[in-house]
Amino acid sequence: MADQAAVNDDLDSIVPVGPPYQTPKGVHDILPADHEYYTYIKKVIRHRLRQAGFRRISTPIFEFTDVFQRTLGETTDVVSKEMYTFQDRKGRSLTLRPEGTAGVVRSYIQNNMQALAQPVQLYYIEPFFRYDRPQKGRYRQFWQVGVEVIGESDPALDAQVIQLALIVLKDLGIDQLFSLQLNSIGTPESRKKYVAALQDYYFGKERHLCELCQGRLQTNPLRLLDCKEEDCVTLAKLAPSFSEYLDDESKEFHADLKEFLDELGIKYVENPKLVRGLDYYAKTVFEFWDTSAGAQNAIGGGGRYDGLVELMGGPSTPAVGFAMGIERIIANMKRAKVRVPHKDEVHVFVAQLGKEAKKKCLPLIMKMREHGIKTIGALGKGSMGAQLKIADKFGAPWTVIMGLTEVREGVAIIRNMSVGTQEKVKFEDVLEKLITLIGKKNLDTYHPGELLYG
Numbered sequence: 460m461a462d463q464a465a466v467n468d469d470l471d472s473i474v475p476v477g478p479p480y481q482t483p484k485g486v487h488d489i490l491p492a493d494h495e496y497y498t499y500i501k502k503v504i505r506h507r508l509r510q511a512g513f514r515r516i517s518t519p520i521f522e523f524t525d526v527f528q529r530t531l532g533e534t535t536d537v538v539s540k541e542m543y544t545f546q547d548r549k550g551r552s553l554t555l556r557p558e559g560t561a562g563v564v565r566s567y568i569q570n571n572m573q574a575l576a577q578p579v580q581l582y583y584i585e586p587f588f589r590y591d592r593p594q595k596g597r598y599r600q601f602w603q604v605g606v607e608v609i610g611e612s613d614p615a616l617d618a619q620v621i622q623l624a625l626i627v628l629k630d631l632g633i634d635q636l637f638s639l640q641l642n643s644i645g646t647p648e649s650r651k652k653y654v655a656a657l658q659d660y661y662f663g664k665e666r667h668l669c670e671l672c673q674g675r676l677q678t679n680p681l682r683l684l685d686c687k688e689e690d691c692v693t694l695a696k697l698a699p700s701f702s703e704y705l706d707d708e709s710k711e712f713h714a715d716l717k718e719f720l721d722e723l724g725i726k727y728v729e730n731p732k733l734v735r736g737l738d739y740y741a742k743t744v745f746e747f748w749d750t751s752a753g754a755q756n757a758i759g760g761g762g763r764y765d766g767l768v769e770l771m772g773g774p775s776t777p778a779v780g781f782a783m784g785i786e787r788i789i790a791n792m793k794r795a796k797v798r799v800p801h802k803d804e805v806h807v808f809v810a811q812l813g814k815e816a817k818k819k820c821l822p823l824i825m826k827m828r829e830h831g832i833k834t835i836g837a838l839g840k841g842s843m844g845a846q847l848k849i850a851d852k853f854g855a856p857w858t859v860i861m862g863l864t865e866v867r868e869g870v871a872i873i874r875n876m877s878v879g880t881q882e883k884v885k886f887e888d889v890l891e892k893l894i895t896l897i898g899k900k901n902l903d904t905y906h907p908g909e910l911l912y913g
């Protein structure tokens with residue numbers, strides 16, 4: 460018994476071991492293996508958005524807090540709980556951007572984009588910050604791809620941005636995992652009437668609501684509809700439906716949108732409980748839900764925000780857009796076992812012994828790279844055996860070996876790493892020989908400098 464107590468004492472004194480410096484909770488490194496996903500996803504997005512006439516924008520990582528506060532809604536979770544807000548040295552309140560739309564609208568107004576051909580079509584691929592409760596797919600720094608179409612109001616535009624999101628998901632091999640959830644939350648006037656009806660309905664039922672929803676009843680009653688607590692779900696089922704309060708204009712807009720989606724062959728689920736977590740939406744709202752796990756796992760969402768430009772001091776300007784979370788895209792690509800091309804794999808490892816060999820190898824390595832052969836050279840002082848072990852670790856299919864004898868004979872050895880065979884090749888023929896072995900189509904011959912003009 461006494462022994463057991465001693466063991467417990469010992470266990471209590473064990474401090475979890477780990478390196479002294481670690482990332483804060485909810486943020487993580489993007490390691491090389493995952494960067495291959497990021498690179499590929501960005502490529503797909505850039506390609507598809509370019510095809511549709513979109514241009515890329517990057518707004519600053521931090522903005523004045525006002526840009527987000529009233530625009531996203533003071534009572535939304537994002538503004539009330541999740542913003543990283545701090546004061547600069549002059550006491551001005553700044554916030555790390557929690558989402559992209561408000562910053563893009565600020566930029567649209569500040570840079571007088573109203574003067575451009577409308578609608579202005581912009582996209583971004585950027586990191587965002589929310590003090591969210593970290594869990595799978597929910598981080599404090601995360602990447603979004605976002606699309607904003609500002610300056611025109613037509614349901615065909617809503618249909619088109621939804622279609623773009625689906626094309627990207629299809630290109631990435633995961634469109635089948637998600638269902639499009641669609642709703643209209645009408646104009647602000649119709650929403651006001653609906654909110655009053657909701658408050659009426661919940662009057663006297665407050666004690667059945669979860670604590671969070673009891674508070675939301677005063678501040679943001681629409682959010683009661685998408686609460687996941689069992690009792691709240693039961694009550695929400697019998698709550699009045701938005702469709703009864705929708706104004707005629709929004710009804711017509713929504714009916715037209717559905718017609719366009721049908722025309723494009725896009726399936727959707729009408730979801731009268733879908734409200735989104737940000738206040739700037741009007742009329743169309745949509746999300747892409749993981750069909751196997753429910754709303755917690757939306758991979759993306761968006762909608763129309765016709766009042767935002769005006770709210771931020773610009774002229775009355777309609778707009779629509781969406782954003783998708785890149786970490787969630789990657790998690791789903793992995794789940795669906797979608798692999799991306801490994802562009803980082805090296806073709807050739809160059810191993811050498813002695814200064815004379817090194818002198819020969821350095822220019823050869825440069826020349827190989829210029830010709831698109833991805834090459835790593837062991838330029839340290841390791842033994843040949845140690846260098847070949849490293850070559851193995853890199854997984855390079857070919858190794859070029861040069862020692863003093865080879866320098867004297869004017870040759871190099873080319874070793875096939877998977878089979879273990881090797882041959883001597885005249886030094887001046889090494890480059891051509893390697894190109895043949897690797898295959899011209901596999902070379903990385905992208906020369907950005909050649910693309911410049913002017």
Ligand code: HAM
Pocket residue numbers: 557558559560589591596597598599600601602603605606607736757758759760761762764779780781782783784785786787
């Ligand atoms: P949102 O629904 O707040 O919309 O975020 C869009 C997507 O970003 C989510 O569906 C999710 O994939 C990802 N996301 C959000 N929070 C996190 C997190 N903590 N960790 C990982 N991923 C996350 C917006 O942000 C709107 N600005 C979208 C929009 C653009 N509406 C109109 N235009």
